[in-house]
Amino acid sequence: MEHLLKAPATEGWLEELHRDAPANKELHRDSLNGFVLLAHTEILGLYRPPHDHGRGWVIYALQQGEIEMGTYARVVSANGSVQLVRRGSTTVRPGEVQVYLPGDIHDTRCVNGPALLFRFTERDLKKEDKEEHRVTRYVDRDGTWMPEGS
Secondary structure, X not given: OHXXXXXXXXXXXXXXXXXXXXXXXXXXXXXXXXXXXXXXXXXXXXXXXXXXXXXXXXXXXXEEEEEEEEEEEEEEOOOOOEEEEEEEEEEEOOOOEEEEOOOOEEEEEEEEEEEEEEEEEXXXXXXXXXXXXXXXXXXXXXXXXXXXXX
C-alpha cells in the first residue's frame, strides 16, 4: 500500500480519481483470493461512526487529506449490555497506512479534505455486511455507543 501511495499524480488512473472524486470506486478485485482494493474520496467533516469489519482485516492508505481514526474497546457489563469505550485516535496523513484486524472497532472523520484514501480488504465487505450480517455498527444513544439494533 505504501508503494501505491508513491504513484505520481500524473498517472492516468490517479489523475482520474483526483478529478472525479468518487465516494467509492473499486480499483481491483482478486477473483482467486477475494481481496478488494477500493478508492474513497471523503469530504471535510464526513464522519463514519464506530464499526468493525466482521471477519475481515482492512488496510487504509491515505493519498491526500487527513483522516482521524479512533479506536474503541467493546465492554460487556454484568447485565450483558454492550457499550464502547474510546481508546484513542490517530490522525492519518498522506503516505501513511493504518491497519485494522478482524473485530477491531474504529471510526473515521475527515479532518482535512477532500481526502483520497485506498482501502484494501481481505474480502468483499459489502457481502460481509449486507448478506452475511457480520459487520457490527454502533449508534450513539445519549452519549453512549451501543450496537445498532440493541
